[in-house]
Amino acid sequence: MTTLEINVDILREFERGLDPQHPERSKIPARVLGYGEISTVFAIQVEGLRDLAFKRLPIFYTMEEMEKYQAIYEEYNRLLEEEIGLRLPPHGYAAFCTDAGCPIFYIIQKQLPYPSIGHHALHLLPPEAVLVLVRRALQELRKVWDFNRRQDRLQVAIDGQISNWSIDGFDADNPRIDEGISLFYMDTSTPLFRIQGVEQLDPELFLRSAPPFLVWIMRLLFLPDVMNRYYDFHQVVVDLVANFYKEQRPDLIPDLVRVVNDFFTREAAELGVKPIEEKEVRSYYREDALIWSLYLSMRKVDRFLRTRLLHREYPYILPEKIKR
Numbered sequence: 530m531t532t533l534e535i536n537v538d539i540l541r542e543f544e545r546g547l548d549p550q551h552p553e554r555s556k557i558p559a560r561v562l563g564y565g566e567i568s569t570v571f572a573i574q575v576e577g578l579r580d581l582a583f584k585r586l587p588i589f590y591t592m593e594e595m596e597k598y599q600a601i602y603e604e605y606n607r608l609l610e611e612e613i614g615l616r617l618p619p620h621g622y623a624a625f626c627t628d629a630g631c632p633i634f635y636i637i638q639k640q641l642p643y644p645s646i647g648h649h650a651l652h653l654l655p656p657e658a659v660l661v662l663v664r665r666a667l668q669e670l671r672k673v674w675d676f677n678r679r680q681d682r683l684q685v686a687i688d689g690q691i692s693n694w695s696i697d698g699f700d701a702d703n704p705r706i707d708e709g710i711s712l713f714y715m716d717t718s719t720p721l722f723r724i725q726g727v728e729q730l731d732p733e734l735f736l737r738s739a740p741p742f743l744v745w746i747m748r749l750l751f752l753p754d755v756m757n758r759y760y761d762f763h764q765v766v767v768d769l770v771a772n773f774y775k776e777q778r779p780d781l782i783p784d785l786v787r788v789v790n791d792f793f794t795r796e797a798a799e800l801g802v803k804p805i806e807e808k809e810v811r812s813y814y815r816e817d818a819l820i821w822s823l824y825l826s827m828r829k830v831d832r833f834l835r836t837r838l839l840h841r842e843y844p845y846i847l848p849e850k851i852k853r
Contacts, residue, residue, distance in 0.1 A: 533621035533637055539577045540623050540635060549846045550836070559583075562640070563692070564848040568718060568738075571846070572640060582640045584718050587844040588737035589632040595624055598634065598720075601729050605720030608685055613676045615669060615714045618695070631844075636718050644701035646715075647691035648776050653704040659781055660788050661706055666694050666769065667792045669712055674762050674800055686721035686759035687714075689769045691776070721759055732756055738845050739824070740831035751820070762802045770805065771814035782810060 539557075546556020552571055553559060559571045562582055570584050589595040602622065609615045619639040627633055643649055647666070651659045670689045677684050693716040696706060722729055732752055736744050758764040770785045790804040825847065832843040 533581070533619050533639065535581070535621065535623065535637060536577045537623050537625060539575060540573075541625060543573050543575070543578070544627055544633060549842075549844055550832070552846055561846070561848075562643075563646075569846040569848070580640050582638045584636040585846070586634040586636065586718070587631065588734055589634065592626065592632050594731070594734075595632040595634055598730070598734070599624055601720045601722075602636070602717065604729075605685075605722060606717050608676075608683075608722060609673075609687075609714065609717065613672050613685065615672060616697070616711060617717065618713050618715060620717070638715065641695045641713065641715070642699065642701075644704075645695045645697070645699035647694040647696070648772075650696055650699060650704070651691060651773075651776060651778060651781075653701060654706065655704075656781060656784070658704070658706050659778075660784055661708060662694075662696070662710070663691070663769070663785055664788055664792060665708065665710055665712055666691065667766065667789065668796070669694075669714065670762070670765065671797050671800070674797075677760075678800070682725055684723045684726075684760060686723075687765065688716050688719065688759055689765045690716075690772045691769060692772070721756070723760075728756060738828070740827045742831075743824070743827050762797075762800060763805065766802075767805050767810055767813050768817075771810045771817065774811075774814045775818070783807060786810065 543555070543557045543559070547559070548555045552561060552569075558574045560574060562570045562572055564570075568584050568586065570582050572579075572581065573583060586598075589598065599622065606617060606620065610617050618641055621637045623635040623637065625633060644653060647662065650662065654662065666689060670687065673685055673687050693714060695713040695715060697711040697713060699706070720730055735752060735755060736747055739747055758768065766789055770782060770789060773779060773781055773785065786805055786807050793800070793802045793804060828845070828847055832845075832847065835841045835843045
């Protein structure tokens, strides 16, 4: 495991001058690297923090909550890397209280080359190479379910979206890959694993960034699905393939479905995973896109109410629009 150490004092100074609505206008400027559905990844443009990627989690009410998350985050990284055998980028974290006494947690990773990240690489690679990339991601994901099959106490979940993988040594000027490529897995900010069937991550943390007027319906209808889907290899792969709609490559989906089902039949037959279907992928994406589009719209309403009407701080960095 390669851990990163940084100067936390510089990060504290960044936090003091952060403008969440316009991070590029912060006292120490930040450049957004990518938006997820809930959190944002950014680079901080100051000596001592360059070449790193940061994910900021302002979701904790107490230091005890943050310390518990920290322990779960560390264990999840250890499980993925040491027990399961995935490659993670050099990584670390910083945890401290802001000047106002609010706990803040920063996940830190070595910044990987932009073109090497799956959802960028797929626009550079020829179609047959994209299929190779997805097969390699499936082979890496299989390690998680092989691990889970060997356990009677511990079960690990993972989000396998193509944007969570990076191709080691990828050359954007000569975008060719083969079956021997090595992948990094990057998304460890939602450390989901169960011990004796009990989720170790507090599910309520998922709701902290939601507008107050949506919390009850998300807790009732949405949260159980989010917590469960990443333990199911079939659903994880449906989500992976459906994401190609978001990446504007629906033309690849028929071939991806064939690659996935061939993988389940030949390489992972002993796991007994049900094949996926194109109509299932399409239906899943339509529902998922609708939910997340609505969620982002409501977060923007919440931001407007807090900042413009109540004159309060809104701590989250939101994208203006996510192309779907």
